[in-house]
Amino acid sequence: MSRSRSSQASTVTNTNINNVLDGGAIKSSFDFADGLAQEAFDSVDNAVDVTKSATQTALKENSHVTEEALDTNKQVIQSALERFQEQNNRSLDALAGLQGTQASNNYKLLDGIQKTIRNDNSGGATEILESQKTLYLVMGGLLLVVFIVFAFKQGK
CATH class of the missing domain: 1.20.5 (Single alpha-helices involved in coiled-coils or other helix-helix interfaces)
Known part of the structure; x- marks a missing residue:
């Protein structure tokens, strides 16, 4: 019995809905739904356009900031390389001076060794x-x- 009641209730409900929707109500509801869908698509299109515009502006601004950062980085690197080159040149000059001093000391040492050997050999x-x-x-x-x-x- 419960099965037939459920079936009867369904039939009654369907009959009532069909009665309400007859007479152009279906067309009106579709037109209403179409209007809602159109407004939703328009809203989405507007949101996409706003997002696109905001994204393009952000990219332009960020590219400018990125270019400035790269230029600053380039200047810092060039300055560091110039300082490194100056330090390297000073180091090379110091090494050249040490090499000259060492060569002079080696000559004096060799001369002293030769004199010592000559004296030893000749008594x-x-x-x-x-x-x-x-x-x-x-x-x-x-x-x-x-x-x-x-x-x-x-x-x-």
Whole structure:
């Protein structure tokens, strides 16, 4: 029985709805729904246009900001590279100075080693011979000066 009641209630409800919608009510409801759908699409189109415009403006503004940031970054990098180059040049100058000092010290050291070896090999005679050679050169120079002085005195 409960099944037939449900069935009867459904039939009664459908009959009442059909009675209400007859006489152009269906067309009016479709027209109303079409109007609502059209307004919804228009609203969505407007929202899309606003979003598009806002997005384009934001992209333009952000690209300007991005370009400024890239320019600033480029300037910072160039400044850092210039400072690095200056520091590198100072370091190279310091190394060149050290190399020159080291070369001079090496020459003096090598000269001292050679003299030590000569003295060891000759039993100290090399120093004496060097001293005597210097003495003879000085004595020769003095004799030449004395000779020139006597030559001028006799020539006058």
